[in-house]
Amino acid sequence: MLNPKNRLIDFNLKNLKVLIRVDFNVPYSMGPTKVLSDLKILSSIPTINYLLDNDCSIIVCSHFGRPKGKYDTDFDLKPIVDRFSDLLGISVKKLEHFDFEHVTQCVQELKSREILMLPNLRFHPGEEENSDEFSSFLASLADLFVNDAFGVAHRSHASTVGVTNYLPSMPGFLMMQEIEVLQKLMSSPKNPFVAVMGGAKVADKIQVIESISKKADYLMIGGGMAATFLKAKGYEVGQSIIDADSLDLLQEFLKTLDAKKCELILPSDVKVEIPEKEQNVKIVSIKSIPKEGRVMDIGPKTVKNFSMRLRSANTIFWNGPMGVYEDERFSNGTISIAEAISSLRQSISTIVGGGSTADIVEKMQLLEEFSHVSTGGGASLDFLSERQMPALEALKI
CATH class of the missing domain: 3.40.50.1260 (Phosphoglycerate kinase, N-terminal domain)
Incomplete structure (x- = not known):
């Protein structure tokens, strides 16, 4: 039976700053980039809505494509953020570059029930390296970490593993659902x-x-x-x-x-x-x-x-x-x-x-x-x- 150490529904989330890892690495077409599938975005919305209902300030992070540790306009998250905003019915702010000082300032200015999308995680080499520097930076932005990115649960990256060394961490609703379904498939x-x-x-x-x-x-x-x-x-x-x-x-x-x-x-x-x-x-x-x-x-x-x-x-x-x-x-x-x-x-x-x-x-x-x-x-x-x-x-x- 699935029994995570921490669960969202057991935690007092009121007015917290929450860093949530999602998997918005969606199918797309190039020139200009166009989102071809809403499945991954829609699947994380129940967790996002739960955080909004608890008046959280939400910092969303995801990778997209393989930009090889540096900024690449082809893998900027803007078209995904635009689609995310449409599906959620809320304007989502976004950042393009990992200027740590600027990112920190934007997060500090984030109000209750506002959402900020960080730059594509793979624009920073520390993401796939699972570096302590990048992990601790991500953790410094929030009071709590929620992982709702089942699609990268098999990866040992800063945003999936490293950050949990610095923050209270728990699975989102999508992560829980995925594990429960697949666990039942193999057990009974x-x-x-x-x-x-x-x-x-x-x-x-x-x-x-x-x-x-x-x-x-x-x-x-x-x-x-x-x-x-x-x-x-x-x-x-x-x-x-x-x-x-x-x-x-x-x-x-x-x-x-x-x-x-x-x-x-x-x-x-x-x-x-x-x-x-x-x-x-x-x-x-x-x-x-x-x-x-x-x-x-x-x-x-x-x-x-x-x-x-x-x-x-x-x-x-x-x-x-x-x-x-x-x-x-x-x-x-x-x-x-x-x-x-x-x-x-x-x-x-x-x-x-x-x-x-x-x-x-x-x-x-x-x-x-x-x-x-x-x-x-x-x-x-x-x-x-x-x-x-x-x-x-x-x-x-």
């Missing part, structure tokens, strides 16, 4: 439990696949990983991109499945691309993938089979697209699985493991049809893999 899922795993590289997900296979009844594999799984099972996969370095590891994993209750379900047909052919997209059985072909998506028979298994589930975890969904020719598998899961009865627990899968669900306007859509891609996978989560350890969760 309602069976049948179906895991749908996609994406490109086996190496990125083999640990979470191993972990989930101990609990799941069915493990369905799509995306680029499917080609590597098929190769490991002895199938011809043509020119498909496979994770060759993970083949031995994957074959060892496949041997362990015999001793588990988990049934592995691979595609029975796939959509392949054959370069330099006039009709260069074909649907073929996995037994007849052409030597010049590349697996790009799951096929219609696989969609039907996966959907049938999903209809029998009481718990579903989905992470990773079923194909190269950015290309319309190979988006059908991903779209079909999203629609299949979202159409199931509401009593089923349906969890999306963040990252690109969350972006897909949001783009399809299906967020409300899932029980939980995680705001953390890598963080959710690390949590489910039982890897070290420095930010959670710092919060004593």
Whole structure:
């Protein structure tokens, strides 16, 4: 059971200055920067509103992109702050540069129920270095630290770990919700439990696949990983991109499945691309993938089979697209699985493991049809893999 040392609802927050770490590292388009997803911003608003209700002065901090420890106009937070202000219904002040003296002065002038957004944390090299200097500076701005950034809970940075050495610290409501949902998924899922795993590289997900296979009844594999799984099972996969370095590891994993209750379900047909052919997209059985072909998506028979298994589930975890969904020719598998899961009865627990899968669900306007859509891609996978989560350890969760 989740039992953090400190909880927001147990703390007297009245009129405090609160530093809150959020994850506003949102999908965007360049030139000019445009926010493409509201999910992460909306997900932290309940915690922000709770602080406002307690008359706090709120200092918000987040990273955005990879500016490499210095100011970069492409990663200025202005478009995100503008969107944050719109969604919150309150004008949010912002700063561009980490001039410590100026930042401190602006924070001191901050009134009750006002919000100030610090510059992009990664404009300062001390953030990713988890330097004492930057950690203590951030802590000097507030009376209390709240971490609501589950998406970076697997990072040991100044704003996720270092600052907790200097301030009373606690998780926000989003952080608590993410942990509770994922913890329950692994400790007491309602069976049948179906895991749908996609994406490109086996190496990125083999640990979470191993972990989930101990609990799941069915493990369905799509995306680029499917080609590597098929190769490991002895199938011809043509020119498909496979994770060759993970083949031995994957074959060892496949041997362990015999001793588990988990049934592995691979595609029975796939959509392949054959370069330099006039009709260069074909649907073929996995037994007849052409030597010049590349697996790009799951096929219609696989969609039907996966959907049938999903209809029998009481718990579903989905992470990773079923194909190269950015290309319309190979988006059908991903779209079909999203629609299949979202159409199931509401009593089923349906969890999306963040990252690109969350972006897909949001783009399809299906967020409300899932029980939980995680705001953390890598963080959710690390949590489910039982890897070290420095930010959670710092919060004593």
